[in-house]
Amino acid sequence: MLKDKLALITGGGQGIGREIACLFAQQGANIAIFDVREDAIKEVIAQTVSLGKQGLGMCVDVSKFAEVEKGIQKVVDKFGKISILVNNAGITRDALLLRMKEEDWDKVLNINLKGVFNCTKAVAKIMFKQREGKIINISSIIGMRGNVGQSNYAASKAAIIGFTKSIAREFASRNIQANAIAPGFIQTEMTVKMSEASKEAIIKQIPSGKLGEKKDVANLALFLASKNSNYINGEVIKIDGGMV
Numbered sequence: 678m679l680k681d682k683l684a685l686i687t688g689g690g691q692g693i694g695r696e697i698a699c700l701f702a703q704q705g706a707n708i709a710i711f712d713v714r715e716d717a718i719k720e721v722i723a724q725t726v727s728l729g730k731q732g733l734g735m736c737v738d739v740s741k742f743a744e745v746e747k748g749i750q751k752v753v754d755k756f757g758k759i760s761i762l763v764n765n766a767g768i769t770r771d772a773l774l775l776r777m778k779e780e781d782w783d784k785v786l787n788i789n790l791k792g793v794f795n796c797t798k799a800v801a802k803i804m805f806k807q808r809e810g811k812i813i814n815i816s817s818i819i820g821m822r823g824n825v826g827q828s829n830y831a832a833s834k835a836a837i838i839g840f841t842k843s844i845a846r847e848f849a850s851r852n853i854q855a856n857a858i859a860p861g862f863i864q865t866e867m868t869v870k871m872s873e874a875s876k877e878a879i880i881k882q883i884p885s886g887k888l889g890e891k892k893d894v895a896n897l898a899l900f901l902a903s904k905n906s907n908y909i910n911g912e913v914i915k916i917d918g919g920m921v
Contacts, residue, residue: 678903680705683756685749687739687796688766690717692865693815696891697763697898702728704899709752709759711737711745711766711796731756739766739792742799749799758807761902762800764793765815767833771826782829789833793840801844804853811902812848812855814841815894816913818921821859834859838913845911854910856901861917863889885918 684701688694690712698708702725710732712718718734725732733755737748752759767789770781793814804810819827820834841857848855862868862879868888871879880886897916900906915921 678704682706682760683758684761685709685759686763687711690714690721693891693894694765695721696895699724700895700899702730707731710734740787742795745795746799759800759803761811763813764796766792769830773826774828785829786833790836793837805851808852810853813898813901814857816857816859818859818861818917822921842911849910857913858897859913859915860894861920883918883920
C-alpha cells in the first residue's frame with residue numbers, strides 16, 4: 678500500500694509511533710524516525726530492516742527547529758523525498774492548574790505543539806517541491822473534551838486540531854493532504870502506569886467497554902497515508918470506542 682514511500686514519524690521509537698512505523702514498513706514504506714531514546718530508535722530501525730526496507734533513525738528534539746531542519750536534511754540526503762509525515766511526538770506533565778509549574782506548561786506546549794509546527798514547516802518545503810504529500814497529526818480526544826489535571830496537554834492537542842485545519846487549506850493546491858487523528862484511551866506505556874481503579878473508571882465511560890489498542894490508531898494512520906484518502910483533507914477523526 679505504501680511501496681517505496683518514505684515516512685517520517687516523530688516519537689517513532691515507542692508507543693503509537695512505533696506501531697505506526699512498523700505497520701508502514703510492513704506495507705512497503707521506508708522509515709525515518711525522530712525520537713529522544715537512542716535504544717528505542719535502534720530497535721525500530723532494526724525491525725524495519727528485517728522487513729526488507731530501509732530505515733534511518735535520529736535523536737532529535739522536535740521543539741528545536743535547528744535540530745529538526747538538520748535531521749530532515751539527512752532524511753532527504755538519504756532518500757531524496759519525504760512522502761508522509763506523522764507528527765506523533767508528545768509528552769504529559771499532569772497537574773491541577775493551580776499546582777502546575779510554568780516549566781511543565783512550557784515543556785508540554787513546546788514538544789506537543791511547537792514540535793508539530795517545526796516538523797511540518799520543514800517538511801512542507803520538500804512536499805511543495807514534490808507536489809504531493811500526506812501529513813498526519815496525532816491529537817487526542819482530550820483536546821476536544823478537556824480533562825482534569827491536563828490543561829497543558831489539552832491545550833496542546835486542541836491547538837493541533839486548529840493547526841491541521843489551517844494547513845489543510847494552505848497546502849491543498851499542492852496536492853498535500855493534512856488530517857488529524859484524535860485517539861481516546863489507548864493501551865500504551867502511559868496507561869500501563871495507571872491504577873486499576875482509574876482504568877475501570879475510564880472504561881465505564883467508553884461505550885465499547887474497553888481501551889483501544891495501538892494497532893487501531895496505526896491502521897487509521899495507514900489509511901490516511903495511502904492514496905485511498907486522497908480526497909480527505911482537514912479532518913479530525915476520533916478513535917475512542919464512542920467515548921466522545
